[in-house]
Amino acid sequence: MSNTFGKNIKVSIFGQSHSPAVGVTVYGLPAGQTIDFDQLQAFLQRRMPGRGAFTTERKEPDVPEFIAGLNDGVTCGTPLTAIIRNTDVRSSDYDQIKDVPRPSHADFTAHVKYGNHHDVRGGGAFSGRLTAPLCIAGGICLQLLKQKNISVAAHIKQIGSENDQSFDPVNVGEKDFGTLEKADFPVLDKDAGTRMLEAISTAKQAGDSLGGIVECAVTGMPAGIGEPMFDGMENRLACVLFGIPAVKGVEFGSGFASAGSKGSEHNDAFIIKDGTVQTRTNNHGGILGGITSGMPVIFRVVFKPVPSIAMEQDSVSLSRKEEVKLKISGRHDPCIVPRAVPCVEAAAAIAIYDALLD
Amino acid sequence: MSNTFGKNIKVSIFGQSHSPAVGVTVYGLPAGQTIDFDQLQAFLQRRMPGRGAFTTERKEPDVPEFIAGLNDGVTCGTPLTAIIRNTDVRSSDYDQIKDVPRPSHADFTAHVKYGNHHDVRGGGAFSGRLTAPLCIAGGICLQLLKQKNISVAAHIKQIGSENDQSFDPVNVGEKDFGTLEKADFPVLDKDAGTRMLEAISTAKQAGDSLGGIVECAVTGMPAGIGEPMFDGMENRLACVLFGIPAVKGVEFGSGFASAGSKGSEHNDAFIIKDGTVQTRTNNHGGILGGITSGMPVIFRVVFKPVPSIAMEQDSVSLSRKEEVKLKISGRHDPCIVPRAVPCVEAAAAIAIYDALLD
């Protein structure tokens, strides 16, 4: 298990939900980068549990301690390591899971892989808790990208059957991003947001859960970033995005919808605009042949519904090899999509900053 | 540009559309593996140009020469290298592209990245020609997987607005696969296939092109394969699949449709069947927490419409920085989805065989 992503920087995540700490080491950051710790903390706050009525009730401060790689708050060229202590752990909640895997969680597959040694407490290394160190690394990359005038922002595109507007793939920009960054619930269309919140509330009352789609845009991206074949921007973004728990699909530009279109409709004509080569439309999502075109990079990520639901479910006893009923107690989000938004931004920022160093 | 995929084996592709040869080196194959060269050739034939009226007219034999790594036709533990000569190259066709990039091709982004040194002939390293060495490596992996009773098979799920049936995600198996392997046009529903062929023919006559979706299933997969976070089966499959030109999205199991479902609908209950732990449904596509569950691995890949169309298009002159009209001549598939089917199988086989060696 390498838990490591990147070619030029390497982001390496460690920890389990209930180990003493979770953390991240970022290898390869250039020396001399100043980190704005307040801004980073504000970013981490966006994925924090406990922000609203609809999220899990577990509350932890999530303040990273930087134990290596800095000299007076500035990167010094050595690996940067930050850790967050796990303070609010109630291991007794998880005894049952050891024998009866929760449907659509990783309990069963981890059991097959690691046997009894798997740290089942809180989902172990499969927990959403591991997105905290991902967001530390990603939050730093977001700051470094910002210095190069590259912005990464995401919104909730869909929750259950409720849909937000889409980004305008050609003109998306700071006017959208400013609103999203400050929003408690990041959507473009506030009414859609209200309907989503209601849907979440309904699901919570029913002891059920919802999935959704996050749409992300990267603007200010220079052309020529990424490499053909397996090191293309699509490959790299997909590789890191599928590292976020519950992601089941990734699409770029027009994505799956392009299957139904014709070349004459889908092709993005080149034009000269503001003295540079651009495209009139952006069905290609800012990436051609794995390499950025200079147009906004646009992609969408689907999150399956949270598998922890309050209803009784069918499962099996691994020790007795028989079918049993399972009722999951404890604290669970009915929908992790809102908290996933900064995780998607963090993941994208890591892949993009890494590619810029090619 | 590393053109390399894999953790345990490494598949490394080299060559350009019009260089003396394209080829592949596979590092890390165990010694003692016998390759069935006839079976490999039959597999390569499935992605060959020139099989039907609707494919490009360029015809090359595509017989690989194995120049390293074998001892009497058996792997000897050293890197395996195979090359295919590029014999039918007409470089003169491509003079225009150097200055006027084809919309939605990689001409422009490669120009930004490599400048005048980019080998623009036939798309250079961005050509679909590079899927020939991918299929050599993948065809070998398919054979090695077969020895472990793991089968990988794909079909055309959609072309334009025509849809094939989906695989039954729980019961997909040899009865489907046998038919698909022998088919000239791999679909589950022959009538859908007929309609797709008509749609392709119509697009060809209009000088237009079509995209589509390929669905792939892997059966016989043992549980416990893959690793959490960035080395999960989803990450690895996505990373290699986005290496196939024109792929713009990848989804696993219920994929993007799961955004609209509830946890109570989407969760796959565990059951005991034939003495083993299985799931009643397979919305998870055989992967939980990045690790295989033992259920069929199911995923879909979307291909954008072929960007080379006969119609006049808007583009720009890179040297003169002005907008111009472009008309692409030469040989082009109106739809590469049928030929992409073995490429998807090859890519998947590589990722899966690699993960089995973890």
Added chain:
Amino acid sequence: MSNTFGKNIKVSIFGQSHSPAVGVTVYGLPAGQTIDFDQLQAFLQRRMPGRGAFTTERKEPDVPEFIAGLNDGVTCGTPLTAIIRNTDVRSSDYDQIKDVPRPSHADFTAHVKYGNHHDVRGGGAFSGRLTAPLCIAGGICLQLLKQKNISVAAHIKQIGSENDQSFDPVNVGEKDFGTLEKADFPVLDKDAGTRMLEAISTAKQAGDSLGGIVECAVTGMPAGIGEPMFDGMENRLACVLFGIPAVKGVEFGSGFASAGSKGSEHNDAFIIKDGTVQTRTNNHGGILGGITSGMPVIFRVVFKPVPSIAMEQDSVSLSRKEEVKLKISGRHDPCIVPRAVPCVEAAAAIAIYDALLD
């Protein structure tokens, strides 16, 4: 700066001499390994400063805290991270070095590489302090090797002009190793040890320092480990050994002496002994073609004299670009070779354990 070694496991070291902590993450350890923490602490004690009159006076407990990767003291399959707090840091000692680099230290080269951002305090990431996390990882690997009956042991072969006996390259084994492990000053010939201690004492009084050679043997090594070319056992051992500060050469078997021998003298005849293929002599140091032969692996590592000496030295002011005199104050070992012995064992254990997982 990746600070990472290994193909199958990855040992990744972070921290600076005066950062809040130093630490190590070991990726890829199999689940289910029990670590004997007392034995690990005893091993770490062997490289500890402050054991004798001749070592640096800085004293820190060096008790690692394991913050990730364990479940009830047993590896759980996720990355293992351990940190050691840096408690005894006196940063004021190092103000001068920022401008006047110490001869034969890394101050100057780090200044060129990282500019003013280099963490010069205590040598930063170039400090011998970083061998503490190396020894955590190596101490764990030593335990895992021991379970496979593989032993790694080293002794001081030379300090200044004093020489210890050499290991018998064919019959080296537990009888030597037992003595060495318990010794305060690990040599085979006690008289040689006494002379070495005297030489160190003399150097200390003169404000001077000494270098030396450490010889290491690995017994119980199965044949067939390692790979040709760049992944051979020699390459891998050399790569990790040169990661220990002050190492300037590595040789295997007869090493540099073999330049003066003839093939007829140097070749190691194969024999049958105890029913297995062995060699009569072991000039090859247990490695042929990068692959272990089953004979003891024997190598030697040279450490340059400690560059920190009390005498006045010639250096330059980097800011004023002029030559100046430098007098280094503070605490320094006159000879780090004794403390380097467990570091060599640790480094070797990491490379060997990694290769066993090929």
Added chain:
Amino acid sequence: MSNTFGKNIKVSIFGQSHSPAVGVTVYGLPAGQTIDFDQLQAFLQRRMPGRGAFTTERKEPDVPEFIAGLNDGVTCGTPLTAIIRNTDVRSSDYDQIKDVPRPSHADFTAHVKYGNHHDVRGGGAFSGRLTAPLCIAGGICLQLLKQKNISVAAHIKQIGSENDQSFDPVNVGEKDFGTLEKADFPVLDKDAGTRMLEAISTAKQAGDSLGGIVECAVTGMPAGIGEPMFDGMENRLACVLFGIPAVKGVEFGSGFASAGSKGSEHNDAFIIKDGTVQTRTNNHGGILGGITSGMPVIFRVVFKPVPSIAMEQDSVSLSRKEEVKLKISGRHDPCIVPRAVPCVEAAAAIAIYDALLD
């Protein structure tokens, strides 16, 4: 078996002594590099068999064919692949070795690793033949370094008991290098060369063989190249140098001799010379803390005596598990050190060019 070296470029070697071809792929070369093919051929000629009476009699042209990565003789940004056909293979010579391993060759260890699948013909992947593709990659890197005014040159320091002068570690430069490059037998002291040739001739007549030492210097090296710990210049150079068959030791600067010196003797004082920071002496071999200091990089590599000797030797029958006598027939160099000189230069050039791209 990855056969791959490098972080930024990756040099990957494939082929066996008697496979259809040997070859190399270099990943990551920047686009736009012009290769001087005549100069490359002249460099390859230096390691060619058949140059003098004392070398093996097998004669092959060794003209590489570049099958990928070039566009009109200029690198185009995709992987560069070159192959050399193996034309002069007499496989019948090697039947005996399959059962009776040659002492101090890799026959036995490869047998243990790969079993009967090992390609024993001509030493398979362990043959000195694999240094031909190493020299293709290295020869290209030498040209690219030369454009940056970095020179790499080596000479024979020792053969048997005969010694050449050493490079002046401070003032080594073009005046030495010009002579060496043109020499049939690269030594600094012609008389020493004559004595070495006599020693080789004597060994040949006796059916015996000799080892030796190659000393290499890199001048024009900028300060600040390389990274601490495992990615230092010493680690990287050692890693690639141990990839050359028969290398058993590598030392930098004063190397093993520094064990006997004091800090006050060994430390290299910083001085201001020609307006830049230099060192008065160069015991550190141009590398401090893994990072170049701007002084010449100096290292020595020891080659064991050629294990193929004409005398009868003791070995074993692997099938019958009994001791037997072995007499090796066929063509063999009594000393490969002269031909190893360009291989050392090639290996060093690869490591250094790779590090320059950090």
